[in-house]
Amino acid sequence: MDTKNYSRHIELNNAVILDGFWSDVQKTVNSKVIPYQYEALNDRIENAEKSYCVENFKKASEIVRRLRNGEKPPVYPVDKWCYDENNSDENAFHGWVFQDSDAYKWLEAAAYSLQREFDSQLYDRCTELIDIICSAQMENGYLDTLYIINDRDMAFSNLRDFHELYCFGHLAEAGVAFYYATGNKRLIWAAVRFADLICEVFGENGKAGYGGHEIAELGMIKLYEATGKEEYLKAARLFVDRRGTRPFYFDIERGITTDGLGYKYNQAHLPVREQNEAVGHAVRGVYLYSAMADLSRLTNDDSMYEACMRIWENITQKKMYITGGIGATVDGEAFSFDYDLPNDLAYCETCASIGLIFFARRMLEIKANAQIADTVERALYNTVLSGMNIDGDRFFYVNPLEVLPKASREDSRKHHIKTTRQKWFGCACCPPNLARLIGSLGEYCYTENDDTVFVHQYIGSSVQTKFGRLDVKSHYTENGHIEITADCQRPFTLALRIPSWCDEYKISANAEIKDGYAYVGITEKCELLIDFELKPRLVKCSNLVRENTDKLALCYGPSVYCLEAVDNGDNLQLLKLDLSTDFECGYTWCTQSNMPIPTVVANGFREKPDERLYSDFASSKQIPCKLTFIPYRFWSNRGETEMSVYFRYTE
């Protein structure tokens, strides 16, 4: 068993991001994404798929009013995952069954924004939305608009498919965030009322259920940490411990007996401590694993931690793309089998990489390990940021590593691979999830315990630790130079992650290296200079991944790079990097967003297209050319174009 060195993330009001790169992203989220998403929740974006989110809360509020008046509102079927004008009554619930959660995620993102910089207009919008939400809560605390609008009596009757426990989890997270950010208790109070009902229904002597889509576990844990009420921690543990035990609750709900393999999708096929492999819907998976890690930390549960480690290693050693994307298959938005990581069919949902970061932070809080923090970095700088365009008003749900626009149009197997970011999605989990992660980025950079502050991510920031203030100036992505000023109130150890991509680094102090961290003793106010040598690196993927043999990827610091046809011409498979090349780093101007995009230019060759479909082997003719790479996160900001992360090479 590993030696643990528990630490806790630093609360958001103590970790303010002040970073050339990330402050811009946060500003985009504040100024563009949050207002834009508010319009989307209210169905005011032209030509975008409708959300119905706020509309549902208003309908539910009306139902609750009528119930209070002793009326009997009509009943509509709850029999689908998605409802619209064509398949349901106009007075019934509309949108996806988990639509409430978009409002909660938006409120959580807005809370982080308010915490960073109070904005009375945004605060008013939030409280107005919270009013609508609270008015939709039933007297017993129940709060899920699908069942409130369509069929009150059927609440909690199909936990496998319908997302009321999921919506509760997001309500709890939003409630806690909004309370911490503003002191306003209205939303957390709604969450507490709903949590109390859930504890009553699913407590130790209640139904042995758990949600088909995990996150109630994380919500309960956050409520426990905010309120101190043990009941909520217990509920989280019950949800996790019951999962996948026999008889399967999802069988009981249906009055059938199965072998449970169908519940792999929900990670409910085996008790969690017996799970060795990440399976099923990827977002659900990482939300469960995050809760398992939290429970392991909170209750010092070794067997739970071991399960977390096995799953963590399975994901990061066998099921994760170089971009930090997870969930290789569109079928069930799921993890595929080991080493099945097709580039052009990838799913890599933005939310799944966000969830992977949630899981990673919690694992780091149990034991600092640079491989885990590296994975946060990998997901953050690549798949997560790829989820949003530079302007902050278009989003990717799916983040492939190779795109041929023609294939996305003509090949039904690739219809999930969008070639340009979308305005909004009917199933819009990703954009608000992205907003809440970016908004709470401060929580992912540092953890601290009784003697150590861990720096996991080098993002410029000002941090209030137990030992005094840390001021971090970071040029991490530009040149690898970081300056940390430690205003030492009492001696402590500063543990600095050494990125796995860095072979050469300098730290202006004596350091002891352990588990990928440089441990530096700080006894007085001081300034540390850190230099990570940044250079383009050629990275290979294991030859157990069939797709990438005889190919390479280019990485530069934390960023994975890619080729786009807009820079390199069509048929990217004709390009070959010359291994003896030098690399030239520069910029190309993105006229669409009026911003420079970093480039790495290398020497290579472009094969001439072979004229005959089949011919006796002979090397194809090739001519020297330049290969221009851009960071993967910026792909598809300059129109629809072929893209590939992996490329061929020649000695």
Added chain:
Amino acid sequence: MDTKNYSRHIELNNAVILDGFWSDVQKTVNSKVIPYQYEALNDRIENAEKSYCVENFKKASEIVRRLRNGEKPPVYPVDKWCYDENNSDENAFHGWVFQDSDAYKWLEAAAYSLQREFDSQLYDRCTELIDIICSAQMENGYLDTLYIINDRDMAFSNLRDFHELYCFGHLAEAGVAFYYATGNKRLIWAAVRFADLICEVFGENGKAGYGGHEIAELGMIKLYEATGKEEYLKAARLFVDRRGTRPFYFDIERGITTDGLGYKYNQAHLPVREQNEAVGHAVRGVYLYSAMADLSRLTNDDSMYEACMRIWENITQKKMYITGGIGATVDGEAFSFDYDLPNDLAYCETCASIGLIFFARRMLEIKANAQIADTVERALYNTVLSGMNIDGDRFFYVNPLEVLPKASREDSRKHHIKTTRQKWFGCACCPPNLARLIGSLGEYCYTENDDTVFVHQYIGSSVQTKFGRLDVKSHYTENGHIEITADCQRPFTLALRIPSWCDEYKISANAEIKDGYAYVGITEKCELLIDFELKPRLVKCSNLVRENTDKLALCYGPSVYCLEAVDNGDNLQLLKLDLSTDFECGYTWCTQSNMPIPTVVANGFREKPDERLYSDFASSKQIPCKLTFIPYRFWSNRGETEMSVYFRYTE
């Protein structure tokens, strides 16, 4: 415009196969496949999907009897493509809507078998089945059990989806074949009666319809050639000429107006002369193109021939696998876009390659061109033969070029990729189609015109030409040696195809080379010796196919070879051929079928699996090893195992 040199195939009773390799295959078809399929049509194969084929004819026969008695049989819905005990009344039609065609294809195959070698037991089975079929024909000549059983009044009301014109086409082909083989006119008479009804309904002054699944065109042409009745040729031309013209008949059937793009699936989106690309369902496509080629020949129609050539070139230069497989995508069992030829997702239906051979033979009859005959060879020796196991009792519908059994089990995108041949399919078009092609192989080897006999395929045989007998002894696949004895009754030219894979050959006579054929003047009885140098060849696929860059395939004569894990260990992607290797040809014993399977053994390397999923570029460790290749057609005869046609290489 090409100069044409029309020729006609030699009729089956004049072209008897006597070939070490192919006679064995024909024997397997006669002794195993035909009896086995008869059992299948009668639902007597244990644990195989039910056919319902004969059962439907019996049900229809009973309906016809009741109609004759003035009764009103019940009506059942015709609203699906497949019916079984669970979704339809037990007295209604069962199976796929085109199930009748299986009986016809079986009868056609049986006819070829009887033509080769009369077998009274088989003949009795045939006439018994023909009796059942004929008793199901309605008084007006209509003969399709789906509508006869379920809803007489709705006949011909949905040509797009329901296959009565398709079933008619197969009935006509079977009727003609059975008549030629046995002189028995009962089945062709049924076909003629149905054809007359169709001509009445869809003639010049009738409905402007055509079948959603082409083959009525070919059936009409065969009936025309057998009976001399111009009406049938006209009907074929109407079906072809109307196709894809506006207003779209499939729109008219539904009372809607569309842009017709949805009818790409049926090749009915554009008039056929405006089609430049093979699109839609691959089998339907090649059946249509075959009829277009026939019509071009029969009516000397240049614009039709030009369309055929454009489509031919599109298929063979941009949409055909090295194995002669066509139809790259499971979605619609269809042609994909140019150069989209994924190995592991391939569809490559056995029937589609059979249809490609139909198309090719007809193109050769317009103009002899070795590239076309090469394609027949490519499809025949590879995808077509891969469709059946050595023992003749298991079949592939789908013929991929790369198989990972785990992926077929766990990845829904690959569920169509079976790893072992199946006993029978509910949708069992391929096994009887294969039987009828193998049975009529003689038709595909030779064509003749007024001065020339063309040898397109070197298959041992005894052929009665206009100019006297040809006796061909062939060791084509073993050592490339062929002996032709020409019993010259009058002078003629013998045109010998030079296979495209052959760089060195000897012909024991003066020859003029044109369009890939060696033209030899024959003035007296003589013996020609031909030697095509046979050696393993490394073949590359155009770099416009993204999947195969930096990979090669191994071919040996007409056969494409592949690697199987049973010989080479798992993880075939770790293997690399050493380009400096010698090749050693030999055999490996297949204990399952008690037969030797040819092998080619080469030197190469096996990479050690990379331990880390992502790492700085360095060549993987490798150890020398032998690579054992077997002919693609024999893959999966030795149990479930990983397979790949393409492999990596190293200088």
